[in-house]
Amino acid sequence: MPYGCILYNAGYDVVPCGTVNHFNEVVGHRLPDMFILDILLPDGNGLDNCRQLRKNEQTAGVPVLIMSAHQAKQDVEAKVC
Template sequence: MKKSIYVVEDHPAIREIIEFLLTEELYEVKAFPNSADFWKRMQDSIPDMVILDIRLPDANGIDICNRLKQNAKTHHIPVMMMSANNHLSAVKAKCMAEDFINKPFDLNDFATRVAHYVSN
């Protein structure tokens, strides 16, 4: 069974690139432009990993990460935070994400990091 990854990214081009890359890596990918769509899907199905942009039009990725990590049903899900404007230490101080990647990022590095979290 394919591992599922949810991606929450408001920028269409970045969202499409990530979705394409992860689909090529044989993951089941659901990509969302905002947190409202993400939370609706979370009611139906829990992914193996979540990739979150920090800046979203209707929410803050750090708040979403904290909500996931504080919920008994979702605290085990690996979360990777993405941003062009933040540093790992600042994000780690605010949420318990497993990883952080700066945009723009190397696609091979990104794929390797994702594989590390979903293969465990």
């Protein structure tokens, strides 16, 4: 499993989604214990995904970890704020 190997090897059930479309498809079929979102995806934005999750009654209470490969703090803050 190329994504989430550390979590997978620790015994967690990991479902990697490389695009927003795939993420939305998976979320429609199963509810995880936690979401780990990247800010930049090929077809969208993890922050927009997070906002959608918070608006959805079924996913509003699921913890979300958001990460970014951006080094510059202002790049991330510009997307969050």
